[in-house]
Amino acid sequence: MLRRTIASLKSSISLHITEEASIHNAYHCRTFTTQSPLHLREKDRICPKHIDSVITFVLGGPGSGKGTQCAKIVETFGFKHLSAGDLLRKEIVSDSEYGSMILDTIREGKIVPSEVTVKLILRELESGDNHKFLIDGFPRSEENRIAFEHITGSEPNFVLFFDCPEEEMVKRVLSRNQGRIDDNIDTIKKRLKVFESLNLPVIDYYAKKGKLHRINAVGTEDEIFEQVRPVFAACEKKATIT
Numbered sequence: 001m002l003r004r005t006i007a008s009l010k011s012s013i014s015l016h017i018t019e020e021a022s023i024h025n026a027y028h029c030r031t032f033t034t035q036s037p038l039h040l041r042e043k044d045r046i047c048p049k050h051i052d053s054v055i056t057f058v059l060g061g062p063g064s065g066k067g068t069q070c071a072k073i074v075e076t077f078g079f080k081h082l083s084a085g086d087l088l089r090k091e092i093v094s095d096s097e098y099g100s101m102i103l104d105t106i107r108e109g110k111i112v113p114s115e116v117t118v119k120l121i122l123r124e125l126e127s128g129d130n131h132k133f134l135i136d137g138f139p140r141s142e143e144n145r146i147a148f149e150h151i152t153g154s155e156p157n158f159v160l161f162f163d164c165p166e167e168e169m170v171k172r173v174l175s176r177n178q179g180r181i182d183d184n185i186d187t188i189k190k191r192l193k194v195f196e197s198l199n200l201p202v203i204d205y206y207a208k209k210g211k212l213h214r215i216n217a218v219g220t221e222d223e224i225f226e227q228v229r230p231v232f233a234a235c236e237k238k239a240t241i242t
């Protein structure tokens with residue numbers, strides 16, 4: 001099914017998804033018509049495998065501590081961690097057709113086209129048996145968000161936002177020491193601008209939908225996790241009750 005999904009995505013997703021039949025091969029079940037912000041008349045579909053999934057988006061500026069807190073959530077609550085940035089970096093070294101485009105985009109602090117990123121995320125959602133996912137660093141733009149919703153037919157159960165002052169983010173990124181091509185002051189400045197102009201609207205969108213959990217990202221890693229823990233504990237409790 002995964003191969004079919006990827007094949008159909010390759011041919012159909014330039015944000016003008018018209019090949020309903022090919023997507024329908026991979027996604028059947030509930031369908032209804034929606035009018036999207038991109039004015040696409042779409043069938044919203046839910047992948048059978050995702051019906052019972054818990055999907056959490058983890059947002060925040062560069063260096064706000066998303067990856068660090070995701071590791072703690074994985075350890076404590078057994079989620080599978082999908083970092084959009086890591087998936088894109090793996091794609092660069094895997095000789096993929098998109099590698100050089102992704103490298104250039106990351107070096108410039110810009111956002112990789114949604115069809116590429118969503119495809120990589122979908123591949124991970126489809127693999128393995130875990131049904132609880134943390135999708136870290138995604139969606140980073142309204143285009144990312146809309147593409148995910150259209151392609152998977154799903155929305156996140158909830159969204160974490162690590163709210164961190166810029167100075168602190170810059171300090172953390174500059175001392176991250178992971179050899180990343182985008183962890184330099186020039187690219188960080190660009191990433192912060194992109195965060196403000198493209199990612200904040202997504203955060204606002206989920207706040208308005210009542211799905212956003214804002215976390216104060218200043219403090220020790222453990223202090224921050226104590227704000228994160230109740231969000232997931234409540235989610236576990238709800239799953240036990242229902």
Ligand SMILES: Nc1ncnc2c1ncn2[C@@H]1O[C@H](COP(=O)(O)OP(=O)(O)O)[C@@H](O)[C@H]1O
Binds near residue numbers: 062063066176220221
């Ligand atoms: N609460 C914290 N206080 C200080 N440094 C932190 C904290 N959380 C993470 N870091 C460090 O900041 C850097 C960026 O964290 P990371 O989790 O990679 O952020 P993001 O994924 O949001 O870019 C890393 O070097 C990490 O060890």
Ligand SMILES: Nc1ccn([C@@H]2O[C@H](COP(=O)(O)OP(=O)(O)O)[C@@H](O)[C@H]2O)c(=O)n1
Binds near residue numbers: 105109113138
């Ligand atoms: N949804 C995404 C996520 C990351 N990216 C790219 O990957 C880079 C690194 O993302 P990341 O999530 O690993 O970065 P951090 O916020 O963890 O520092 C971003 O600056 C973008 O260039 C993207 O294009 N689209």
Ligand SMILES: [Mg+2]
Binds near residue numbers: 066067085
């Ligand atoms: Mg990260």
